[in-house]
Amino acid sequence: MRTQNSATVSGRIPLPPLSTAVELDAGDIAALRADTPGCENVLHLNNAGCGLMARPVLQATIEHLEREAEIGGYEAAAAAAENVREFYAETARLVGAESPANIAFAGSATHAYSKALSAVPFEPGEVILTTRNDFVSNQIAFLALRKRLGVEIVHAPDLPDGAGVDVEAMAVLMRTRRPRLVAVTHVPTNSGLVQPIAEIGRYARELDLLYLVDACQSLGQIPLDVARIGCDMLTATCRKFLRGPRGSGFLYVSERVLAGGYEPQFIDMHGARWTETGDYRPATGAARFEEWEFPYATLLGCAAAARYARRVGIERVSPRAQTLAARLRGRLEQLPGVRVLDRGRDLAALVTFTVERWDPRPFKQAMDRRGINSALSFREFALFDFGDKDIDWCLRLSPHYYNTEDEVDEAASAVAELAGSAA
Numbered sequence: 001m002r003t004q005n006s007a008t009v010s011g012r013i014p015l016p017p018l019s020t021a022v023e024l025d026a027g028d029i030a031a032l033r034a035d036t037p038g039c040e041n042v043l044h045l046n047n048a049g050c051g052l053m054a055r056p057v058l059q060a061t062i063e064h065l066e067r068e069a070e071i072g073g074y075e076a077a078a079a080a081a082e083n084v085r086e087f088y089a090e091t092a093r094l095v096g097a098e099s100p101a102n103i104a105f106a107g108s109a110t111h112a113y114s115k116a117l118s119a120v121p122f123e124p125g126e127v128i129l130t131t132r133n134d135f136v137s138n139q140i141a142f143l144a145l146r147k148r149l150g151v152e153i154v155h156a157p158d159l160p161d162g163a164g165v166d167v168e169a170m171a172v173l174m175r176t177r178r179p180r181l182v183a184v185t186h187v188p189t190n191s192g193l194v195q196p197i198a199e200i201g202r203y204a205r206e207l208d209l210l211y212l213v214d215a216c217q218s219l220g221q222i223p224l225d226v227a228r229i230g231c232d233m234l235t236a237t238c239r240k241f242l243r244g245p246r247g248s249g250f251l252y253v254s255e256r257v258l259a260g261g262y263e264p265q266f267i268d269m270h271g272a273r274w275t276e277t278g279d280y281r282p283a284t285g286a287a288r289f290e291e292w293e294f295p296y297a298t299l300l301g302c303a304a305a306a307r308y309a310r311r312v313g314i315e316r317v318s319p320r321a322q323t324l325a326a327r328l329r330g331r332l333e334q335l336p337g338v339r340v341l342d343r344g345r346d347l348a349a350l351v352t353f354t355v356e357r358w359d360p361r362p363f364k365q366a367m368d369r370r371g372i373n374s375a376l377s378f379r380e381f382a383l384f385d386f387g388d389k390d391i392d393w394c395l396r397l398s399p400h401y402y403n404t405e406d407e408v409d410e411a412a413s414a415v416a417e418l419a420g421s422a423a
């Protein structure tokens with residue numbers, strides 16, 4: 001019998017019933033863990049690397065792949081058109097975008113960031129104003145632009161206590177240097193720091209400067225609202241705190257930027273129409289930043305992840321993830337030989353520390369052997385930050401709302417045991 005290819009892909013297994021309380025309660029956490037297959041296998045404290053997918057995310061992704069195999073890839077995409085549109089609607093709601101047309105899917109946050117940067121027609125000598133804690137790949141991209149186009153890179157100074165960028169000093173640089181682009185990473189990969197992106201955004205709007213935010217580590221962890229942030233463009237990945245499948249991210253592009261005619265350096269037949277032999281017209285929306293070929297299964301998984309996150313409620317996720325991180329930091333700070341490295345007024349759910357007398361890889365392997373997922377950062381990931389802290393590496397533990405207090409305590413005990421023994 002032939003399969004009907006007009007059927008829509010469901011991608012919608014229901015979420016577990018949750019309380020409506022302001023905070024997630026013990027019953028909610030148990031239900032959310034039961035909805036997360038990985039919780040049975042690992043103590044996952046690497047959500048800043050890649051979160052564990054929830055069942056509806058996994059199902060939406062797998063169902064579409066199966067459909068592609070059953071009826072053909074193009075046909076499966078056509079059948080899933082409604083759910084594909086939902087990716088844009090859900091993502092727009094998640095970040096407070098004006099409309100779904102302000103969202104472009106991307107294969108990663110880095111892909112989205114490169115597209116965004118490529119849309120800025122830099123002239124030699126123009127300034128990119130950024131921070132000392134911006135993500136490593138962004139810093140390399142700025143340097144590549146300097147090599148190719150002769151832009152100047154200016155790093156705003158940090159506050160004297162190392163608690164993130166000095167916003168007032170950055171505002172002075174905005175006024176005096178009139179940067180072509182202000183670029184800020186909300187939460188860096190290398191510590192729990194949260195940069196004051198909305199405060200910076202107020203100055204960017206006041207001075208009418210183009211403002212690009214990297215929200216890769218904050219999406220799914222901290223509420224985001226592009227209107228409040230005042231950014232022109234924002235990039236993120238879906239696999240981390242949003243708990244989407246790997247190989248996915250997006251770019252938010254404001255109406256201002258779209259109306260200003262910004263378009264990526266390379267634009268294809270999806271991003272534009274070839275209107276005459278000598279001309280093309282870019283898509284009116286953020287689709288001009290996309291390409292024709294899409295990993296539809298991944299995108300549908302991301303739609304499910306965005307829906308899931310909004311249903312759990314980022315305003316409930318955020319305090320829980322941060323409280324677990326604070327608990328872990330508190331435990332680690334008590335341990336001899338362990339140095340907790342996170343500094344800042346507000347701290348995200350990224351906990352970073354070094355351990356005396358250990359080399360990085362054996363330490364991580366020892367954590368792996370205990371079934372505890374973690375991540376290493378090295379000096380070349382954060383030259384300014386690790387230079388200031390005078391460290392060559394750190395281990396990062398990043399809890400999320402579905403982790404438990406017991407898990408966090410178990411991880412702290414494992415660190416205590418290892419720190420107390422020679423490498």
Ligand SMILES: Cc1ncc(COP(=O)(O)O)c(C=O)c1O
Nearest residue numbers: 108109110135187188189216237
């Ligand atoms: C702050 C930040 N920005 C950007 C990225 C890059 O994300 P992706 O790997 O999706 O390109 C990361 C990845 O760790 C990150 O932590």
